[in-house]
Amino acid sequence: MADDGTGGGPMKIRADIAELLHAGHRDNAIAQRLGACPKTIARHRQALGLPKDTPGRTSHASLEDAFRAHTEPTDDGHLLWTGGYNTGIPTFRHKGRRHSAYPIAYRIGHGREPQGRCRPDCGRPGCVEPAHVDDGPGRARTRATFAAIFGTERSA
Numbered sequence: 001m002a003d004d005g006t007g008g009g010p011m012k013i014r015a016d017i018a019e020l021l022h023a024g025h026r027d028n029a030i031a032q033r034l035g036a037c038p039k040t041i042a043r044h045r046q047a048l049g050l051p052k053d054t055p056g057r058t059s060h061a062s063l064e065d066a067f068r069a070h071t072e073p074t075d076d077g078h079l080l081w082t083g084g085y086n087t088g089i090p091t092f093r094h095k096g097r098r099h100s101a102y103p104i105a106y107r108i109g110h111g112r113e114p115q116g117r118c119r120p121d122c123g124r125p126g127c128v129e130p131a132h133v134d135d136g137p138g139r140a141r142t143r144a145t146f147a148a149i150f151g152t153e154r155s156a
Helices: 015-022 027-034 038-047 063-068 101-110 136-150
Strands: 071-073 079-081 084-086 089-094 097-100
Touching: 015 027, 015 038, 027 038, 063 089, 063 097, 063 101, 089 101, 097 101
Parallel strands: none
Antiparallel strands: 071 079, 084 089, 089 097
């Protein structure tokens, strides 16, 4: 228990919030990720004696760094998106522009710009693992491979 700074006495500290605060995550990102109120996160930050979350955006040196700042690896080989979404697409801002996470993941994984629409082909919601994201021609190759092996097309 720690003092919440409101004069109301000690508050119970949630371990998941404390872990993310100590890892350097921003209040709003933690709130979105855990489904908590940003004010609750701020009270935890204060109770833990951590500096106040500063307004403004964190500046990342590269687009890839900004992408990675919004991801978390899983034990089973996926890379989950922890950032925001725009109409169901994982997005983030870098140097004043909004970017979709899928083309950035594709570029990281394949070393070139994607052709057509990108999306993950692993079936795991929220996954942006570069090796799991494919573009239009890649999905067409996957469908053709499945048809050759199984005699039917797989929805990709």
